[in-house]
Amino acid sequence: MSNLELRDEADAVLADLVGDPGGSARLREDQWQAVAALVEDRRRALVVQRTGWGKSAVYFVATALLRRRGSGPTVIVSPLLALMRNQVESAERAGIRARTINSANPEEWSSTYEEVERGELDVLLVSPERLNSVDFRDQVLPKLAATTGLLVVDEAHCISDWGHDFRPDYRRLRAMLAELRFGVPVLATTATANARVTADVAEQLGTGAGEALVLRGPLDRESLRLGVVELPDAAHRLAWLAEHLDELPGSGIVYALTVAAAEEATAFLRQRGFRVASYSGRTENAERLQAEGDLLENRVKALVATSALGMGFDKPDLGFVVHLGSPSSPIAYYQQVGRAGRGVDHADVLLLPGREDEAIWRYFADTAFPAESQVRATLSALADAGKPLSVPALEALVDLRRTRLEIMLKVLDVDGAVRRVKGGWVSTGEPWVYDSERYAWVARQRAAEQQAMRDYVGTSGCRMEFLRRQLDDEGAVPCGRCDNCSGAWASLSVSAESLSGAVKELDxxxxxxxxxxxxxxxxxxxxxxxxxxxxxxxxxxxxxxxxxxxxxxxxxxxxxxxxxxxxxxxxxxxxxxxxxxxxxxxxxxxxxxxxxxxxxxxxxxxxxxxxxxxxxxxxxxxxxxxxxxxxxxxxxxxxxxxxxxxxxxxxxxxxxxxxxxxxxxxxxxxxxxxxxxxxxxxxxxxxxxxxxxxxxxxxxxxxxxxxxxxxxxxxxxx
CATH class of the missing domain: 3.40.50 (Rossmann fold)
Structure with a gap:
């Protein structure tokens, strides 16, 4: 088949995927370049492109083409549960059979594994924490590595501990990459990788398989209009939101820094007559599904969400994103606001920083890799035990909070110093070196990200250019749309009645x-x-x-x-x-x-x-x-x-x-x-x-x- 014929076939799959069979849908040249690298050349590729660019179209089109040519199923590793659900529905439109394995659907795992065994699935979406499950790692992962036709790593910046959102579960992918058969293509995608993270991920992808192809594009989002609204206190911010929410286009997301803040804002907006839903790590799965559906169908004006929603929500006509408080990283901020304006010409993005933001950053900042003495104490406890120790049992022996202890164990697992088994964790006895220089650099990077977020609020320059430069986008130029480029467009007005209501709610x-x-x-x-x-x-x-x-x-x-x-x-x-x-x-x-x-x-x-x-x-x-x-x-x-x-x-x-x-x-x-x-x-x-x-x-x-x-x-x- 000629390159031109393959391109026509790819465009036909895309038309089915977007619900326009026989229509004019065509892959853009940069998307086609990625598809061709996977299908024709069977390469490993890293795609760093802005949100809304169409990364999912690349891997679903490639999946359809590879499956028609006898390849095994595609495995997609993604942390975005909401996006997983959206993508399963999209895949079905193109005749692609997709299922998910994640923490929200354990009752479906057995039947999904059976479908994989029988070769009935085209796509398996897997959440990264599954990679560290003992049963999945020892029983399912080897079979997947042996039969996979395409491996997709979504949110690939999570692989790198140089990045803003490093997740140890992703490090397990190194083992899967090493076990893939020769010639199995790999696609890694992200919108939030600076130059150092890009180089790190590309190096990991290419290990043992030649140099990975890096396709990096400009990160401007022409539909987004960025602005900052600085108000005296939390009551003014809530009052402003109630006063101006209806003026924002369509429906959207209001991000809060904490579960408590999200619940407070939701309660107040409901009192003011708005149809809004709360979405956080405390929200039950059934309520999450309902909230997602309500936003997708525009039955609510907004989801008031924490980072539990992240960027994992696929709603092309999302009209706005408002942040009640600053995230601690401009890269995380770019990631979250990137949900807006993907399928519309105009979307509003507003940041309402608060004086309490930095106190909240400090409150959640206990994420640095533990001191060497604590790591050595953990390794010694496991070595001395002579049997698997659960995390609760280790807590009695090591003075680390559970979250930090679990993250540390996952890193040590990937480094080969410990291993997760039935019943807990064991020491492998392998030598392990504490990389103090690397951990110190990562800690400094987190501090630099916080300073950059302060600078974003205070800059007199273009806000989109600022965010693009944080991601090392060499083509970053003034956008001409943000409040600094074209003048402030968001009113600061808050009525006495709205302010009084907000004060009463918060008091x-x-x-x-x-x-x-x-x-x-x-x-x-x-x-x-x-x-x-x-x-x-x-x-x-x-x-x-x-x-x-x-x-x-x-x-x-x-x-x-x-x-x-x-x-x-x-x-x-x-x-x-x-x-x-x-x-x-x-x-x-x-x-x-x-x-x-x-x-x-x-x-x-x-x-x-x-x-x-x-x-x-x-x-x-x-x-x-x-x-x-x-x-x-x-x-x-x-x-x-x-x-x-x-x-x-x-x-x-x-x-x-x-x-x-x-x-x-x-x-x-x-x-x-x-x-x-x-x-x-x-x-x-x-x-x-x-x-x-x-x-x-x-x-x-x-x-x-x-x-x-x-x-x-x-x-x-x-």
């Missing part, structure tokens, strides 16, 4: 604090005799906090008060009033003592404080103030014991926190007498709860000292 205090029900695994290894389910008679009850440190309402008020190094002092009057208001609302709730419901708890008989080494005045004045206003006796404060190490375990894992806290407190005689005399539920007052272990340990002591129930009341929750 409403009160979130539930869930209690701990189970002790962490492996405490015996730390010399602590606590395991299994916490006895009902020793459990803490559900409590209340004024707000979460990650929200944009009370979080903004509480973060300075509870910041490390903040001066201690009496609780501010407005904070005390809010705590009393939370207590009153709690009493009126269905489970509260003032509701009159049969299942409601009895009215508290007194207030007990948790001792504080860093903020004793704050906690004591809060407890005394609540007791006074609530007309409850202040029964006393738990005491520190000699065993209290003074260890501040805010960034430790659960096992290490409980070890530090398990014998840290005691019930002094005066408090014990007061509890015995009071006979009833008590309010347990503290300034902050993160893991919940301080409250669990304190509640256990109080329950053993004759308290019927322990009801926590804290200023802030994590």
């Amino acid at each position: 409403r205090p009160g979130v539930e604090v869930a209690p701990r029900r189970m002790w962490p695994t492996g405490m015996a290894a730390l010399g602590v005799d606590l395991k299994g389910r916490i006895p009902v008679g020793e459990q803490c009850s559900a409590g209340r906090a004024l707000g979460r440190l990650s929200d944009i309402g009370w979080g903004n008020r509480l973060r300075p008060l509870l910041a490390e190094g903040a001066a201690d002092g009496p609780v501010p009057e407005d904070v005390l009033r809010a705590a009393v208001a939370v207590l009153a609302d709690w009493a009126r709730s269905p489970e509260g003592w003032g509701s009159g419901a049969p299942e409601a708890v009895a009215r508290p008989v007194g207030v007990v404080a948790v001792p504080s080494a860093s903020r004793p005045q704050l906690v004591d004045s809060l407890a005394q103030g609540v007791a006074s206003v609530g007309r409850l006796p202040f029964l006393g404060t738990l005491a520190f014991t000699e065993a209290n190490s003074g260890h501040v375990a805010h960034r430790s894992n659960s096992a290490q926190r409980l070890r530090a806290l398990s014998a840290a407190f005691s019930v002094p005689p005066g408090l014990a007498d007061a509890l015995s005399e009071a006979q009833g539920p008590v309010l347990l007052v503290d300034d902050y709860t993160d893991s919940g272990w301080t409250l669990a340990v304190a509640a256990r002591l109080l329950r053993r000292a004759d308290s019927d129930q322990v009801l926590p009341l804290v200023l802030a929750a994590a």
Whole structure:
């Protein structure tokens, strides 16, 4: 078949893919170059092109052509679950049979594996975390590597730890690349790779298979009009959104930095009459599907989303993207705004930065690779165990939070130092070198990205050019469309009525604090005799906090008060009033003592404080103030014991926190007498709860000292 005939066949597949059979749809020259490299030359190629360029068209067209020529199925590795669902539907239009394997559909895995075995699938979309599953890695992956006709790595920048969004699960692809048969083409795609990341990914793709072809295009998005709206505070930003959301074209996405902020914004916009849906890591899968469908069909004005949505949403007519708060990386920002304007001539992109943004960046910044001593401790623990250790069991031996521990183990797995097996992790005994220079460079890169995001907000130059230069786009020039090129186009106006409503929404205090029900695994290894389910008679009850440190309402008020190094002092009057208001609302709730419901708890008989080494005045004045206003006796404060190490375990894992806290407190005689005399539920007052272990340990002591129930009341929750 001639090159021209192959091109005609490719265009016919594209026409079916876009729902225009017999129409005029044709691959652009750059898309055709990528398809030809895969189908004719069977090469490994890296495509770095702007969002909306049509990368998925390349791999679906190539799949159809390769399948017709007897090749095995295409395997697409992608982290974008929402996009996976969109792509399965698109593939079906072109007669391509596609299925997915991801964390949201475990009930379908067995049948999908069987379809792969029978050769009935043309495309298998796999989420990267599956690559690190023991069963998938040992049983499914070798078969895929032996039969795959085309391997596609979507969001390929995730392979490189030089990039803004490195994901250790992607490193498993190195093994799959090495196991592919000779001549199997590979396509890696991304829109967010600078020059260094591009070179790193290309090198990994070409390992053992010759030099990879790199097809890099300009990253301008001619449909996007970028702007920044700087407003005084969170209330003004919410009010602005309610006032101007209807002016934005079509339907779109409103990104928030935290789950709490997304939920706050969703609640407020709904109160103002907008049809919006919340989308975050806390959203159930069924609700995610509903939200995605509602946005695709324009049944909602916007999804109010966290980065859980990422850029994994394929809606060509998305009319706007608004950020309530700055992401910490301009590259991540470019990735997210790139969802807008893919199939329309005009889309608006607005950033509403907040003064709390950097505090939130710091809050989520605990992602650097652990110190060498912590890595060596983990390797030693695995080597000494002589059997597989689960992550919870390792937590008792290594002072790392679970997320960091899991990421570290995945990196060590790919480096060959550990291996994931049934039952947990084992040491391979292979030598391993701590690459301190590389890890330090990555940490500096993260700091540079944060500075670049500050610079983006403050620049007087072209905003699109700024983002393109962050991605090393050599063709970056002024766009002529953004607020700096053509003048500010977004109004700063906020009505008094909208602002008042936003202030009222953000000033409403009160979130539930869930209690701990189970002790962490492996405490015996730390010399602590606590395991299994916490006895009902020793459990803490559900409590209340004024707000979460990650929200944009009370979080903004509480973060300075509870910041490390903040001066201690009496609780501010407005904070005390809010705590009393939370207590009153709690009493009126269905489970509260003032509701009159049969299942409601009895009215508290007194207030007990948790001792504080860093903020004793704050906690004591809060407890005394609540007791006074609530007309409850202040029964006393738990005491520190000699065993209290003074260890501040805010960034430790659960096992290490409980070890530090398990014998840290005691019930002094005066408090014990007061509890015995009071006979009833008590309010347990503290300034902050993160893991919940301080409250669990304190509640256990109080329950053993004759308290019927322990009801926590804290200023802030994590």
